[in-house]
Amino acid sequence: MFRLIVSQARKHPSLIPLFLFIGAGGTGAVLYLTRLALFNPDVSWDRKNNPEPWNKLGPTDQYKFYAVNTDYSKLKKEGPDF
Amino acid sequence: MLNVENQKPPKGKWTTPPFDPRFPNQNQTRNCYQNFLDYHRCMKAMNRRGKSTQPCEYYFRVYRSLCPISWVQRWNQQIQDGTFAGKI
Numbered sequence: 001m002f003r004l005i006v007s008q009a010r011k012h013p014s015l016i017p018l019f020l021f022i023g024a025g026g027t028g029a030v031l032y033l034t035r036l037a038l039f040n041p042d043v044s045w046d047r048k049n050n051p052e053p054w055n056k057l058g059p060t061d062q063y064k065f066y067a068v069n070t071d072y073s074k075l076k077k078e079g080p081d082f
Numbered sequence: 083m084l085n086v087e088n089q090k091p092p093k094g095k096w097t098t099p100p101f102d103p104r105f106p107n108q109n110q111t112r113n114c115y116q117n118f119l120d121y122h123r124c125m126k127a128m129n130r131r132g133k134s135t136q137p138c139e140y141y142f143r144v145y146r147s148l149c150p151i152s153w154v155q156r157w158n159q160q161i162q163d164g165t166f167a168g169k170i
Binding site for chain 1: 102103104105106112116120123127128137140141
């Protein structure tokens, strides 16, 4: 498939931006899905050994890309231990 | 099993639950459920050790603030019937 893309790009160079943008978009989608699958605290692949993965987040762990108003370095753990 | 509906709610001022970084998004369903579970687990652990259950009130207040009353009633009913799905 990549050889086909390269040969088409040589024959019609104006297609190159198209291939670049489609490639970047597809790669971005795959990478984001991988991040969700591996790092999202709501996802549990092994329910027996990892039943509540969101409890593994500490008070200062940030999963979001950009937090508007929340200063994560100042948060503490609420709720008593038992 | 502890009958939650017969307990009086704790006294004092109730402020709104603080930000929980485990649940940063708009959907707070899991926050509600987790605090409900934590309250019951805390009660069970404290009763087993014979200590006062006063620290568990924090979780009680949070889940009462966050959860719809119908959910709390349904879960309490399930706990009484023994059909509650969560691990307590």
